[in-house]
Amino acid sequence: MSKRKPYTRELPTDWWMKQLFYTKYMIREGSSVFITIYSLILAWGVLRLIQGEVAFNAWMTSLQSPVAIIVHLIALGLALYHTITWFSLAPKAVDLWIKGKRLNDKVIVTGHYAAFAGATVFCLLVIML
Amino acid sequence: MNQQSMKIDILRYRPEMDDKPFTQTFEIPYKADMSILEALQYIKDHLDSTISFRWSCRMAICGSCGLMVDGIPKLGCKAFLRDYFPNKVTLEPLANFPIERDLVVVMDDFIQKLEEIKPYIIPDKTGSKEKKCLSEGPYKQTPEQMEKYKKFSMCINCGLCYAACPQYALDTKFTGPAALALLARYNRDSRDAGTAERMKIVNQEEGVWGCTFVGYCSVVCPKGVDPAGAIQLLKVESSKDYLIGMFKPE
Numbered sequence: 318m319s320k321r322k323p324y325t326r327e328l329p330t331d332w333w334m335k336q337l338f339y340t341k342y343m344i345r346e347g348s349s350v351f352i353t354i355y356s357l358i359l360a361w362g363v364l365r366l367i368q369g370e371v372a373f374n375a376w377m378t379s380l381q382s383p384v385a386i387i388v389h390l391i392a393l394g395l396a397l398y399h400t401i402t403w404f405s406l407a408p409k410a411v412d413l414w415i416k417g418k419r420l421n422d423k424v425i426v427t428g429h430y431a432a433f434a435g436a437t438v439f440c441l442l443v444i445m446l
Numbered sequence: 447m448n449q450q451s452m453k454i455d456i457l458r459y460r461p462e463m464d465d466k467p468f469t470q471t472f473e474i475p476y477k478a479d480m481s482i483l484e485a486l487q488y489i490k491d492h493l494d495s496t497i498s499f500r501w502s503c504r505m506a507i508c509g510s511c512g513l514m515v516d517g518i519p520k521l522g523c524k525a526f527l528r529d530y531f532p533n534k535v536t537l538e539p540l541a542n543f544p545i546e547r548d549l550v551v552v553m554d555d556f557i558q559k560l561e562e563i564k565p566y567i568i569p570d571k572t573g574s575k576e577k578k579c580l581s582e583g584p585y586k587q588t589p590e591q592m593e594k595y596k597k598f599s600m601c602i603n604c605g606l607c608y609a610a611c612p613q614y615a616l617d618t619k620f621t622g623p624a625a626l627a628l629l630a631r632y633n634r635d636s637r638d639a640g641t642a643e644r645m646k647i648v649n650q651e652e653g654v655w656g657c658t659f660v661g662y663c664s665v666v667c668p669k670g671v672d673p674a675g676a677i678q679l680l681k682v683e684s685s686k687d688y689l690i691g692m693f694k695p696e
Contacts, residue, residue: 320461320462321461321546322461322462323461323544323545323546323552324459324461324466324467324544324545325544325545326467326541326544326545328542328615328616332612332615333612335517336517336518338662338665339612339660339662342612342660342661342662346658406659406661406678408675409661409664409672409674409675409678409679410675410678410679410681410682412679412682414594417590417593419593
């Protein structure tokens with residue numbers, strides 16, 4: 318008779334705390350929570366804008382509360398973290414071949430940063446002018 | 447000169463005696479050029495002959511000696527005591543696989559997944575290519591065509607990427623890194639015409655969409671295969687497949 322009895326180990330719920338790589342990954346994924354909150358606040362602002370000037374100004378005032386500022390700062394930090402980590406992974410999802418050679422990873426990452434900077438400047442110009 | 451020694455913790459499991467694994471500590475003479483695999487062989491030869499582990503080539507070709515070294519999936523032959531000395535080192539069987547005995551794991555699920563993705567060249571059976579005779583010679587390929595898939599063909603099926611994959615840990619239905627990299631290897635081969643068949647596997651929830659791009663599989667891969675990269679490229683293909691399918695219903 319076979320004495321086989323394979324043992325299946327259970328995955329501890331804190332598996333992502335035991336290795337820095339997994340922790341960083343979870344922060345990257347977790348950033349979506351704060352970015353969702355930020356998007357909802359923004360969408361709420363648009364809704365208040367439709368309701369008229371008084372409503373919109375009340376929304377603008379509410380943004381100046383310390384809690385709102387802290388939430389926005391956290392969202393900004395996480396968004397930047399997500400951006401940096403995502404850009405560094407971007408070459409893995411790009412399959413561009415020029416003259417029989419795969420496009421260099423650095424070119425792809427730099428391209429992303431250039432587009433990011435370009436979009437930021439464009440948005441700033443639209444807001445300022 | 448006094449011989450220095452080093453402590454090694456090994457997670458042991460003897461199915462005929464134990465209900466669950468336990469840790470046993472061994473002390474071996476330390477040598478800077480000793481690999482983890484050699485340390486295990488020393489233990490088996492001199493300290494405890496009952497300890498079980500897999501190995502064959504001793505040179506990162508066969509993919510047999512994968513294990514967790516201080517919690518990180520590595521090949522025993524490619525990890526060295528000097529990188530852990532003078533600290534203790536902990537050896538455990540590859541994570542995310544059931545333990546058969548000591549450091550030996552059950553890899554059946556992984557092997558089955560490798561088979562499922564049709565890991566062979568499926569020739570074109572349309573038009574003039576329908577009945578290509580052997581005498582017409584081999585399917586030729588340029589170095590450039592080979593370069594498109596070569597990296598993904600270097601896999602030695604050691605299973606380290608599965609041990610590194612939290613998605614596989616959470617749900618073993620996920621096709622997983624090595625099998626999907628091998629799938630990409632065949633889909634990207636200019637001689638192959640089986641892409642349509644394999645895309646059915648790719649498009650599933652258990653296919654590429656089970657991957658959340660943790661990326662640790664590519665970090666631990668001892669052969670630089672980059673399964674995470676292969677999966678992201680397949681995600682792009684899967685999305686294209688979906689879009690084209692929307693306009694071309696069949």
